[in-house]
Amino acid sequence: MAYDEAQRSFIQYHVENRKGERRGRLERGHGHAETLFLRNVWWPLRGSFQHLHPEYEVIDWRGRSYFADFAWLLPGKIKLIIEIKGFASHVRDMDRQKYSNELNRETFMFAMGYHVISFAYDDVEKNPDLCMTMLRMVLSRFEPGQARISRTLLAEKEIIRLAIRQAEPIRPKDVERHFGMDHKTAVHHLRNLCARGWLQPFYRGTGKRIVRYELARDFLDYLD
Template identity: 65%
Template sequence: MNYEQAHEAFIEQHLASRTGERRGRLERGHRHAERLFLQNVWWPLRGDFNDLHPEYEVLDWQRQTYFADFAFLPGPIKLLFEIKGYAAHVRDMDRLKYCNELNREIFSVRNGLPSNFICLR
């Protein structure tokens, strides 16, 4: 199976198992930067999407929901990936979005959730 086929099956599998906002986030959130990450980083390294979860829901210390771009959950390991696209994380950012972004990063670090931030343009 090539990347395009595997990616389509990966997204369809996750869409089929979700409802409500979890499904909506995947439909709206899986964009250009996330696809570049999967195609140029994840797929060449792993060759599959096993144990990878797109738009993974996390509750912060204020019980606010946010969605990490990806979570890699191969058993006891929990690794969150945040893809920093230029538009959403720089060009279109206002004060509230900036505060929410800092909150996400601090929460991840504070709670021992390894989080890798990757900037793709």
């Protein structure tokens, strides 16, 4: 099934199975940012909308209804909230009370068993590959037997975590010691991460020998 048809069926199914404000919120609140996330990130990564719920209602710590952009719900397992945040509404136009409410809501949701992740609208629009990589890393934690993720990708995800934790550039010997792998395999993973734009190599002198690797500037900007 093509994306456009699948997306229409996905929204129509949820509209038909809701009543009152839950239905009204979906009809009013599912807008451009949410549709862009489905088109640019979720669909290319997953190929279906199974277990995904748009404009998902959650009761906050005040007993008020809050509608998250999406919830990914695996029966009896995980409750993942996904938010798409634009700079204007979530930074520029947010006052202190709204800011406090947002933090309190996310903390309360965590206490209620939800995991909350957020993507910047600008990244969803202009850098969807990074969003897909991040989302793949998150989802792989919760469905290890089903995730579309290879052992190579799992190893590279762990190398990125190691690089983030270190206070200095990562070296092949760091990877070898941490993961108990041989030098050739460590170098292979590091070069793959360079090719994908996550790491950047540094050479010794004017030669071609790579001696260390650092997180790429684009990745650091995303973390900031």
